[in-house]
Amino acid sequence: MSDEAIARLERMVRPALTGATVLLLSLPTALHGQASVYRARLDSLRPRLAAARHAADSVRALRAVLPTDSVSTPHLTLLVNPQVQELVRRAAQQADSDLTRAFGARTAVLRNTRFAVGIDTSARERYYGSPVLTMWSVDTAQHVTRESSEYGTLQAVSTRLRNHGAHDITASLDQPLRDWAKRDIPWSTADIGNPDNMRSQLVGAGTDVGMQCTAGSVTACEKGLALAPTRDRITEWYSAAQRRELVMRRGWAWRRGSQAATFDACVDRADDARCLELLRAHESEMSDEGIPSILRMSLLRFALDRGGPGAFDRLATDTGDIGSRLAAAAGMPQPALVSAWRDAVLKPEHATEASDPVVLGSSLLWCAGCLALALWRSRWS
Amino acid sequence: MFAAMLRAQWRWARLPIALLTVLAFAIPLLSVRLLEASDPRYVMATMQQWAVAYAALAGLVGLFLALAAWSSDHRGRHVYALALPLPRWRFVLNRYAAGAMMTVVPTLALLVSAFLATRNGVVPVGLHTYIGALALRFMLASLVGFSVFFLVASSSARMAAYVLSAMVAIVVADILLNSAGLDYSLTSHIMDVVFAKPGLLAAFTGRWMLLDV
Numbered sequence: 001m002s003d004e005a006i007a008r009l010e011r012m013v014r015p016a017l018t019g020a021t022v023l024l025l026s027l028p029t030a031l032h033g034q035a036s037v038y039r040a041r042l043d044s045l046r047p048r049l050a051a052a053r054h055a056a057d058s059v060r061a062l063r064a065v066l067p068t069d070s071v072s073t074p075h076l077t078l079l080v081n082p083q084v085q086e087l088v089r090r091a092a093q094q095a096d097s098d099l100t101r102a103f104g105a106r107t108a109v110l111r112n113t114r115f116a117v118g119i120d121t122s123a124r125e126r127y128y129g130s131p132v133l134t135m136w137s138v139d140t141a142q143h144v145t146r147e148s149s150e151y152g153t154l155q156a157v158s159t160r161l162r163n164h165g166a167h168d169i170t171a172s173l174d175q176p177l178r179d180w181a182k183r184d185i186p187w188s189t190a191d192i193g194n195p196d197n198m199r200s201q202l203v204g205a206g207t208d209v210g211m212q213c214t215a216g217s218v219t220a221c222e223k224g225l226a227l228a229p230t231r232d233r234i235t236e237w238y239s240a241a242q243r244r245e246l247v248m249r250r251g252w253a254w255r256r257g258s259q260a261a262t263f264d265a266c267v268d269r270a271d272d273a274r275c276l277e278l279l280r281a282h283e284s285e286m287s288d289e290g291i292p293s294i295l296r297m298s299l300l301r302f303a304l305d306r307g308g309p310g311a312f313d314r315l316a317t318d319t320g321d322i323g324s325r326l327a328a329a330a331g332m333p334q335p336a337l338v339s340a341w342r343d344a345v346l347k348p349e350h351a352t353e354a355s356d357p358v359v360l361g362s363s364l365l366w367c368a369g370c371l372a373l374a375l376w377r378s379r380w381s
Numbered sequence: 382m383f384a385a386m387l388r389a390q391w392r393w394a395r396l397p398i399a400l401l402t403v404l405a406f407a408i409p410l411l412s413v414r415l416l417e418a419s420d421p422r423y424v425m426a427t428m429q430q431w432a433v434a435y436a437a438l439a440g441l442v443g444l445f446l447a448l449a450a451w452s453s454d455h456r457g458r459h460v461y462a463l464a465l466p467l468p469r470w471r472f473v474l475n476r477y478a479a480g481a482m483m484t485v486v487p488t489l490a491l492l493v494s495a496f497l498a499t500r501n502g503v504v505p506v507g508l509h510t511y512i513g514a515l516a517l518r519f520m521l522a523s524l525v526g527f528s529v530f531f532l533v534a535s536s537s538a539r540m541a542a543y544v545l546s547a548m549v550a551i552v553v554a555d556i557l558l559n560s561a562g563l564d565y566s567l568t569s570h571i572m573d574v575v576f577a578k579p580g581l582l583a584a585f586t587g588r589w590m591l592l593d594v
Contacts, residue, residue, distance in 0.1 A: 200425060214507035359584055363583065
């Protein structure tokens, strides 16, 4: 190739070479600009990725804890988590049997409810290694009517199922009976509370009807338990001394403005007319129970236990007043029922805890153990 | 030998026991005399407040009797005991029996006081007196307290160190479990075992009520 040809070629290529050089020199800057755009996009996607991962984890966790298998007993249908299926099956069988014994044919209303048992993974607390369970009651309209947490032990789950069942059965009763009961009808006497507490509640009712009932007046028991009508609770439930005490207990809250003189007359001079005046002015603030309502449950359970099979059905279907319904359930006249219940509640055998043979025996054994250890030593200290 | 030991222990323990006997006599009387109303609820609440005093007093009776039983021997480095023509077990048994017998003194004071406090018809309708049951529980708790402290007092310093170390280890284990995020309290489980029926100190818990339903 001649020099001229080379020079021509060089002239043709130089602009291209210059352009390529300029391009090569400017490439890092250009690439850097693009990279920052892509990095920004990538960064914006990271939270979404984390959220997606979290959602996937949650779904996996939910699959592990949500109820997917079912357990059925004659009256209970439960959707349960597979991990606790066997536990729930045994608990449901126990609960069904107890509820049927307590509520008879009425237990059939539980067929309208579905129960679900899942594992509460958010709970940090565990009971001797058992997981904490969440239990739901779901009605026919697929509404959750009750939700509660429970330790995953057989006793805890069966008790909770019995309580859910008792709640639903109570809800199926007529309004007057529910209004009188004020709470879910207990499935057993043990469910109400220990006998000592029942005795304390009656003896310590703080009303004259409570004291008279304790002393043996069946009429007072009936009034206090709302089985007999009360025309004026201030005069019928409380003695003059109790009325004064009621006012005293309110203290300065009632000693205001024009009522100060009335308050002083009631408290300082024991003027019952003034006490009555104050109590009538504040009647809406006073208790509507002559005897604590927990004792209504005690009486109800006593009547059902006395009545034997079919007692609850008689209670639920009778159309009379509450007293006659309880009498029908128990199969005995109302005064006899109330009297027998009162005697059972006040039976003194419950309060001899101080000489409990278990405490007595174990304490003596511990003493003997300590003495044996002291004797056992082989050398002087 | 037992009579001599009983006399000696009584000499060492009589001052604190006399004071505790006075307290045992005072508590039932005060708990009833200081009642301001006859409402059963109020009476029961007041009795519950006094319940702690009975349990604490029973513990103190046990403690002082056990200390009195061994303090002289510890001071004399057991020379007196070693000089006796008795095997150790008989010596310890005599010491224990003498101490246990002395729990009767404050118990009797409590019994008489409870009887005097409740004889004038202060018991509201529906409540009952539990004089015998309260005295029995007091004696039982005193005896348990005495037995535990007797065992500790009869032990060597090394044994006391072991017991103390075990207690510290339990507390440390609890702290470690807690800091590891585990909701498991060793202390509370041990307390449950000790104070619940039929635990070592079950006699100290429950209702110490002179007047109850």
